[in-house]
Amino acid sequence: MKREVSCTVTVSIESVSVNSIEQAAFEGAREAGKKLFVGLLEVIEKSLPKDRECECGGQLESRGRVARELMTVAGDVAFTRQKLRCLKCGKERYPLDEAVGIAGRRLVTTGLKEKVLWLATEMAYDRASLGMEKMCHIAISDGTIKNAVMEEGGEVIKQKEEERKRVWEEGGDVPAGEGKRRVFVQVDGTGVNDRATRGWFEAKVGVIFSQTQEVSKDRVEILDKRTYGTVEGISTFREDFVIEAEKYGVFQSQEIIFVSDGGTWCQQLKEDYFPEAIYVLDFWH
Numbered sequence: 001m002k003r004e005v006s007c008t009v010t011v012s013i014e015s016v017s018v019n020s021i022e023q024a025a026f027e028g029a030r031e032a033g034k035k036l037f038v039g040l041l042e043v044i045e046k047s048l049p050k051d052r053e054c055e056c057g058g059q060l061e062s063r064g065r066v067a068r069e070l071m072t073v074a075g076d077v078a079f080t081r082q083k084l085r086c087l088k089c090g091k092e093r094y095p096l097d098e099a100v101g102i103a104g105r106r107l108v109t110t111g112l113k114e115k116v117l118w119l120a121t122e123m124a125y126d127r128a129s130l131g132m133e134k135m136c137h138i139a140i141s142d143g144t145i146k147n148a149v150m151e152e153g154g155e156v157i158k159q160k161e162e163e164r165k166r167v168w169e170e171g172g173d174v175p176a177g178e179g180k181r182r183v184f185v186q187v188d189g190t191g192v193n194d195r196a197t198r199g200w201f202e203a204k205v206g207v208i209f210s211q212t213q214e215v216s217k218d219r220v221e222i223l224d225k226r227t228y229g230t231v232e233g234i235s236t237f238r239e240d241f242v243i244e245a246e247k248y249g250v251f252q253s254q255e256i257i258f259v260s261d262g263g264t265w266c267q268q269l270k271e272d273y274f275p276e277a278i279y280v281l282d283f284w285h
């Protein structure tokens, strides 16, 4: 099934300029995007099976249409969808939400979330919020951005935990990356001030790279950097970082250069997992 969406863009010919065309094109694309969302959601809802039963076997009764908003790259999309209620167990359901995978609280689409998360890794939440407003004309609060980061972070931590368990406890494999002629492995830790407890904790970071390119005099850019960081303890860092190194292809490489500031846990990591590597003291030290 295909669905066409058209939208009208009005530009005043008397005062037309590249700027006004550009502005109209931008707004038109957003309008078309919203229309497409609403139109397609309608089509999808109509195509859903009519007489459905609850998992408990109870009959589902219509409770009318309920409004919902979705934050998308085209802006906020408002739509309504049918609400059902089970006559037996009382469970409430929104078939459309379930069909398009937005059941529950999730308000921000994956596409918008990707943009926002990218910004949030480059700048503070309030700056990221301002950036979305300026660049995309999308109003998304710093609180919503923070929630998106927390949600995504929780997901990444869960995945890492599962992978760690699979590799280190169950002896599972990770796909090894292609070996390089020479690979650089660099680790370091730094104290971070914890405002909540007024204490300190250590963040540990490791980077792996093999290709560099001179961008200007005395300035070199790293082209294929893989970064891993954590505020967890040393053993978590070691286990995760060795997995990252395996995925990158460190252990398949001809020459490994291990760079660190000479800290005890860094040296121990080198001895335990990178014994063949050439040890280089970080030139800052």
Ligand SMILES: [Zn+2]
Residues within 6 Å of the ligand: 054, 055, 056, 057, 058, 086, 087, 088, 089, 090, 091
């Ligand atoms: Zn039920």
